[in-house]
Structure formats: C-alpha cells, structure tokens
Amino acid sequence: MAFTTAQTQSNYNIVMEEKRREHFELRLVRLDIDSRNEYMVFMRKDCPVCISEGFEALNRIRVTKDNKTLVASLIVWDNETQLRHDQLGLSNAAIDALGAIEGEPLSLSHLDALDSMGNVRKKIYGNRLNQGEFDTIVKDIVNRNLSNLQLSAFLASCTGDSLNKEEVIALTKSMINIGYKLEWDELNIYDKHCIGGLPGNRTTPIVVAIVAAAGLIIPKTSSRAITSPAGTADTMEVMTNVNLTIAQMKKVVKQEGGCLAWGGSVQLSPADDILIRVEKALDIDSEGQMIASVLSKKAAAGSTDVVIDIPVGPTAKVRSQLAAEHLSEKMIAVGKAIGLNIEIVLSDGFQPVGRGIGPSLEAKDVLAVLRNEKNAPADLRERAVILAGELLEMAGMAVVGTGEFKALKIIRNGTAYDKFLAICKAQGHFKEPGIATLKHPVYSNQKGRVFEIDNRRLAKVAKLAGAPSVKTAGVLLYISLGSAVKKNDIIFEIHAESKGELEYALSYLNTQKEIIKIKES
Structure with a gap:
C-alpha cells in the first residue's frame, strides 16, 4: 500500500518521537533519600541524557511518568554501584508524588524559564510587585517549581520592611486563593494567634478550651515550630492526634465547637507550609511574610474574628512599643482588606511564659492550668484568660x-478542662505528656534577684537539647524575673533523651554568659 507524502512524514515524525523518548528516558532506582519538601533527581554525570541535554548539578528538570509531571533539582551522582548509565534516582517525596515504581521508565526534559523568578529578581532589586506577580510566584511555590535555593531568595527579598502594606495584602490574597478555604454554617468563626518569640507561651490550647466551652466556634489550626523550641501543633501532638483531614476537622468542630489541628495536614494556604520549612532552615521570620502567613491561614480556615497577641520585649520577636504599634496597624489593615475583624493585644515579652520550654514541658503547663493545680503557672493562666x-x-x-x-470562671469551674479532654478524644485520643530520661540542673553562680532573661538564647538551649523533634526535650525554669536566688540554687534544668544532645546543649551554654542575669539585692 502506497503512502502519500503527508502520511509518510507523519509516520516518520511518530518514529522519531518514539526514538527521542527512548533516548531521554531512564529507569527509576529507589535510593531512599528524604529531602523534605524539595524534589530531587539523581543521575550519573556520564549518563547519556546528562551529556546530550547539557544537564548540570542543581539544574531544574521536568520528570514525567505517564500524565504526571514534577520539577526536581538535579544532583550529580558518582556512585557507580547504585546507579547505571540508563538509571536515575528520585527523592522519596518525588517518587510518591509521581506514583512511580522502581524499574519504571521516566522521561526527562528541560524546564522553561519561570516568570516567577523574574518577579523575585525584581523584588531583590527593591521594586514593588503587583497582585499578578505575587500570584505567579505563589503558584510556582505550590506547584513545587521553585527549588529551596530559589525560595530562599524570595524569602530574603521580603525581609525587614521590604514589603509595603499593598504588597502584603497582595501576597496574603495570593496565598489564600491558591489553597482550599473552609466554609462554616455559622456567621461568626473565632480564632486566636500569637506571633511568637516567647518560649513557653502556650496559651492557644487553653483559649480554645475556654472559648469552645462558652459555646463559640473556634476551629484552630496551628503551625509547628519555625524558629522556636515548640509550636502549638508540636505541643498538642504530645497529647492527641493533630494530623486531621478537612473532613475530620469539620466533624470535631461540629461535635465540640473547636479543634486543635496542625495546619499542614489540612492544606490551608499550602504555599505557607512550604515556605515555613525553608524559613526554619534559614532561621528568619520577616514581618510581611509573617503577616501574610498568619492572616492567609485565618481567612482560609473561614475565621471572621481574630485576636492576635504581640509580645513586646528586648529579646522577643517584636522588641519595642513603636515596632509593635507599626505591626498592629499593618495587621489590622491587611485583615480589613481580606475581610477579617482583628483585635490586637500587646503583652509582656520580657521573659518566657510558664515553666516549660519544649513540647512535653509546655503540655504539662497547659494541663496544670486547666486542672486548676496549685502550682499551675499563674502567668500562663493570666495571658490565656486575657485573650479568651x-x-x-x-x-x-x-x-x-x-x-x-468570665474566662477565668470557665477555668475555675472545670468546664474548660472538660472541653479540652473532649476535643482531644474527638481528635483520636488523650494521653499524658512524657518525661525526659536525662535531666541536667544549671545553678546560680551568685546570690541576688533575677533581673533579665534572654528569651532567644534560652530557646536555643532547648532546641539544642532536641526540642521540638524530641518531644520530651527542652528547658524547665525554676525562676522568673524578680525571683530571689541563693548561690548554687537551681535556676533551670535541661531535659534531653540522649547524651549527645545534652552535651550539645551544654557546650553551647558554656560559651554563653548570663543568659539569666542576677544582681545582688
């Protein structure tokens, strides 16, 4: 049978496309590498695809299986025993995202230039971005098109006062629109947030218990620690399940009026969850990004009325009254632009709150307050009562x-504790916080009164001891500002689960002078 010229050309094109695909396909080998939020692809440097396509280390490459595609950073692999010329490896998260099986062929191709990186470069050079430009960046963040290096550049470009009010509003809207938004039958949905910076300031579980016990709806989603020894989700995970689906979250709220879930598990404002992981590695938390992070999640959770706690102190996240007022004004303005009614509470940020710093230790403080125990931290109870x-x-x-x-009465009569237990059980279970196997006391080297506590350095001791990944690790305080101490009195205790982590914390502590300053009376 004869073919027309057009048919012959079409057949030729099909054959060439098949050959091209064979040339650019490699078979998957599972290397069992955990790269957290970033997808990675591993190839030999002498792989024919690397050579013919000019791929180099850290290039961004499209990896395709059937109709699924993701973008991964290239790691050049020299281990000949684990990868052959016709094979590639993927990080575990990338394998899961593609639904790939070891031995399957995967296609590779160059990634076109991203408009979002042009916008990031524009921001790096001090220019203003509009709504469309933020939309482009946030879309690429959620689609995992940006590497951690590129995300770091974006976060760095947003530090300090780099984002004005209009840009923060635009970024917040972009982060809301790209994710899922919860809807509730009730007209008013309540929420509470603390911007952080104070170790041990675990008021959220107490506030949720009080407010839900009073009959209000408060579907609380919280983050894990970014730069602190514990986030609310870390502390709650000690006592109950926080990895709720949206359906589970709605069921708990319908039953109990409130919940205490990890925001990452319900994928509200998903761009924020990705950025938080990079912020944690960078140990930065910019003002504009922080406002967008907080308020996008409140709006995505369907909240209408929000109280925000801003601790102010020399070693807190916000260090002066002027900075706190500036942040308050910007938060209220951004909240209004996205339909949130916001009240700001400025609080004392001169010292940690409660006694425990670290997930289990903070959980113990929360329970002591809710159970009306005699030795419950009065400062934690007072803050929670003010916010509730x-x-x-x-x-x-x-x-x-x-x-x-009214809030204090709800604690005193036990209904807040009953509600807290009911929420925990509705989320799966309730269990008591654990205790660390290793404890190392730190003593006062003089007599006098405590007149200064460095929140940041004390938090670092808790982190080096293992918090928050090790739930029982952290620091237990024996003093507060104004406490009278004698020489060789215990001022705090380091908790750890391994000798290595304890020694790591102690080696840092030995290089630091006067994390807790004491003056003679």
Whole structure:
C-alpha cells in the first residue's frame, strides 16, 4: 500500500518521537533519600541524557511518568554501584508524588524559564510587585517549581520592611486563593494567634478550651515550630492526634465547637507550609511574610474574628512599643482588606511564659492550668484568660471589661478542662505528656534577684537539647524575673533523651554568659 507524502512524514515524525523518548528516558532506582519538601533527581554525570541535554548539578528538570509531571533539582551522582548509565534516582517525596515504581521508565526534559523568578529578581532589586506577580510566584511555590535555593531568595527579598502594606495584602490574597478555604454554617468563626518569640507561651490550647466551652466556634489550626523550641501543633501532638483531614476537622468542630489541628495536614494556604520549612532552615521570620502567613491561614480556615497577641520585649520577636504599634496597624489593615475583624493585644515579652520550654514541658503547663493545680503557672493562666476574654467580648458574650472574669470562671469551674479532654478524644485520643530520661540542673553562680532573661538564647538551649523533634526535650525554669536566688540554687534544668544532645546543649551554654542575669539585692 502506497503512502502519500503527508502520511509518510507523519509516520516518520511518530518514529522519531518514539526514538527521542527512548533516548531521554531512564529507569527509576529507589535510593531512599528524604529531602523534605524539595524534589530531587539523581543521575550519573556520564549518563547519556546528562551529556546530550547539557544537564548540570542543581539544574531544574521536568520528570514525567505517564500524565504526571514534577520539577526536581538535579544532583550529580558518582556512585557507580547504585546507579547505571540508563538509571536515575528520585527523592522519596518525588517518587510518591509521581506514583512511580522502581524499574519504571521516566522521561526527562528541560524546564522553561519561570516568570516567577523574574518577579523575585525584581523584588531583590527593591521594586514593588503587583497582585499578578505575587500570584505567579505563589503558584510556582505550590506547584513545587521553585527549588529551596530559589525560595530562599524570595524569602530574603521580603525581609525587614521590604514589603509595603499593598504588597502584603497582595501576597496574603495570593496565598489564600491558591489553597482550599473552609466554609462554616455559622456567621461568626473565632480564632486566636500569637506571633511568637516567647518560649513557653502556650496559651492557644487553653483559649480554645475556654472559648469552645462558652459555646463559640473556634476551629484552630496551628503551625509547628519555625524558629522556636515548640509550636502549638508540636505541643498538642504530645497529647492527641493533630494530623486531621478537612473532613475530620469539620466533624470535631461540629461535635465540640473547636479543634486543635496542625495546619499542614489540612492544606490551608499550602504555599505557607512550604515556605515555613525553608524559613526554619534559614532561621528568619520577616514581618510581611509573617503577616501574610498568619492572616492567609485565618481567612482560609473561614475565621471572621481574630485576636492576635504581640509580645513586646528586648529579646522577643517584636522588641519595642513603636515596632509593635507599626505591626498592629499593618495587621489590622491587611485583615480589613481580606475581610477579617482583628483585635490586637500587646503583652509582656520580657521573659518566657510558664515553666516549660519544649513540647512535653509546655503540655504539662497547659494541663496544670486547666486542672486548676496549685502550682499551675499563674502567668500562663493570666495571658490565656486575657485573650479568651477578648474573644468573648468580641462575640458579645461578655460586656466590655468583664471578659477576663468570665474566662477565668470557665477555668475555675472545670468546664474548660472538660472541653479540652473532649476535643482531644474527638481528635483520636488523650494521653499524658512524657518525661525526659536525662535531666541536667544549671545553678546560680551568685546570690541576688533575677533581673533579665534572654528569651532567644534560652530557646536555643532547648532546641539544642532536641526540642521540638524530641518531644520530651527542652528547658524547665525554676525562676522568673524578680525571683530571689541563693548561690548554687537551681535556676533551670535541661531535659534531653540522649547524651549527645545534652552535651550539645551544654557546650553551647558554656560559651554563653548570663543568659539569666542576677544582681545582688
């Protein structure tokens, strides 16, 4: 049978396309490499695909299996025993995302230039970005098209006062629009957030218990630690399941009026969850990015009324009254632009809150307050009562000025604790916090009164001891500002689960002078 010229050309094109695909396909080998949020592809430097395509280390490459495609950073692999010329490796997360099986052929191709990186470069050079430009960046973040290196460049370009009010609003809207948004039957949905910076400031579980016990709806999603020894999700995970699906979260809220879930498990504002992992590695937390992070998740959770706690102190995240007022104004303005009613509470940021620093130790403080134990930390109870009282007043459940009294009453009569247990059980279970196997006391080297505590350096001791990944690790405080101490009194105790981590924390502590300053009376 004869073919026309067009048919012959078409057949030729099909054959050449098949040959091209064979040439650019490699078979998958599972290397069992965990690269967290970043997808990675591993190839031999003498692999024919690397040579013919000019791929180099850290190039961004499209990897395709059937109709699924992802973008991965190239790692050049020299281990001949694990990879042959016709094979490639992928990080575990990339394998899961593609649904690939070892031995399957995967196609490779260059990644076209990303418009989002042009926008990032524009920001690096101090230019303003509009809504469309932020939309492009956030879309590429969620689609995993940007490497951690590129994400770091974006985060660095947003530090300090780099983002003005309009840019923060635009970034917040982009982060809301790209993810899932919860909807509730009730008109008013309440929430609370602390911007962080104070070790041990674990008011959220107490506030949620009080507010839900009062009959309000408070579907709380919280993050894990970014730069601190514990986030609310880390602390709650000590006592219950926080990895809820959206359906599970809605069921718990319908049953109990509130929940305490990890935000990452319900994928609200998914760009934020990716950025948080990179921020944690960089140990930075920029103002504009922080506002967008907090408020995008509140809006995505369906909240309408939010109380935000801003601790102010020389070693807190916000160090002056002027900075706190500036941040408050920007938060209220951004909240208004996205439909949130926000109340700001400025609080004392001169020292840690409660006694425990680290997931289990902070959980013990929370339970002590809710159980009305005699030795419960009074400062933690007072802060939680102030914040819960503000929410009760916003809801019209208490006359202005009486919210704190009503909130304290809900703790005192035990209904807050009952509600907390009910929420934990609705989320799967309740269990008591564990205790570390290793404890190392740190003693006062003089007599006097405590007049200064360095929040940041004390938090670092807790992190070096293993918190938050090791739930029982951290620091237990025996003093607070104004405490009278004698020489050789215990001022705090380091908790750890391994000798290596304990020694790591102690080696840092030995290089630091006066994390806790004591003056003679």
